[in-house]
Amino acid sequence: MSDYLSKMSRRRKKRNTIRRTIITMCLLLVVVAFFMPVDGGEGSASSSYSSQLPVNWDEYAVAATNPDLDEVIVDYKGFKVSFNPVTHIPNWVAWTITADRLNNPVVSRNSASFTPDRRVSGCAVPADYRRSGYDRGHMAPAADMKWDEQAMKDCFLFTNIAPQATSLNTGAWNKLEQACRNQASVDSLGTVVVICGPVMTSGYTSTIGDTEVVVPPAFFKVALYRRTDGTPATIGFIMNNGKVDGGMQKCAMTVDQVEAVTGHDFFATLPDSLQQTIESNYEFYNFSTGR
Numbered sequence: 001m002s003d004y005l006s007k008m009s010r011r012r013k014k015r016n017t018i019r020r021t022i023i024t025m026c027l028l029l030v031v032v033a034f035f036m037p038v039d040g041g042e043g044s045a046s047s048s049y050s051s052q053l054p055v056n057w058d059e060y061a062v063a064a065t066n067p068d069l070d071e072v073i074v075d076y077k078g079f080k081v082s083f084n085p086v087t088h089i090p091n092w093v094a095w096t097i098t099a100d101r102l103n104n105p106v107v108s109r110n111s112a113s114f115t116p117d118r119r120v121s122g123c124a125v126p127a128d129y130r131r132s133g134y135d136r137g138h139m140a141p142a143a144d145m146k147w148d149e150q151a152m153k154d155c156f157l158f159t160n161i162a163p164q165a166t167s168l169n170t171g172a173w174n175k176l177e178q179a180c181r182n183q184a185s186v187d188s189l190g191t192v193v194v195i196c197g198p199v200m201t202s203g204y205t206s207t208i209g210d211t212e213v214v215v216p217p218a219f220f221k222v223a224l225y226r227r228t229d230g231t232p233a234t235i236g237f238i239m240n241n242g243k244v245d246g247g248m249q250k251c252a253m254t255v256d257q258v259e260a261v262t263g264h265d266f267f268a269t270l271p272d273s274l275q276q277t278i279e280s281n282y283e284f285y286n287f288s289t290g291r
Helices: 002-023 028-035 099-103 149-154 174-184 247-252 255-262 272-278 285-291
Strands: 072-076 079-084 088-098 135-136 159-163 193-199 218-226 234-242
Touching: 088 099, 088 159, 088 174, 099 174, 099 234, 135 247, 174 193, 174 234, 174 247, 174 285, 193 255, 234 247, 234 255, 234 272, 234 285, 247 285
Parallel strands: none
Antiparallel strands: 072 079, 079 088, 088 193, 135 159, 193 218, 218 234
């Protein structure tokens, strides 16, 4: 554990300069535009790394949280949450999607309802979202939790929820969730690791409800998956909390770029050399088509 913490500390120090610059930006559109590929096209991933990762990817479903953010780590059935008791929404949520889980559903989302987690200080309550104008946006989606009744109930806890515009929740964000499931279904070993959450800037002011739940200006999602040749790859996305023009491709970027914006270190338990190789590139066509 001490080696792990030391490793995380070194990575955080390495990103301090970038993070201090990014955190002062109040307009997320400026941040996203800065990091977007000019033509919206794909990055070229390195093909030099040929080693395959282990079958069990659960150990990679974790992030080292931006040290400027408050957090309480909560483990649920099927996913892990870094919850922020100050903003009343998660910093990030991490989970794995497997072909086996997708292909063997045992419960529907109708069996669960939105509920506060009374064990977690600062958790929102249903009244906070009532007539707020925002959806109760799942981070770990219910469609990924049909494999277990407890996992389904847990994903409806407000520690896994953040205010999302309906146009995002039912639009590009929903399509991105489907793309992650599709990737798991074509993966040679049937596994995709996903981490997502809100993008918080220093200028957020909008809140809802008596709890004053912060409304994020945008959301991020990163995925670790395998190409059809077995080599690992990653991709990242940042979507404004509203209607997304241009679809997923316009929001695609490298995991390194998402880390620079959020201050988190994703897939933190991967070897440094592998992170440097796969987090600096992305292949949108490869990810979106499962090739």
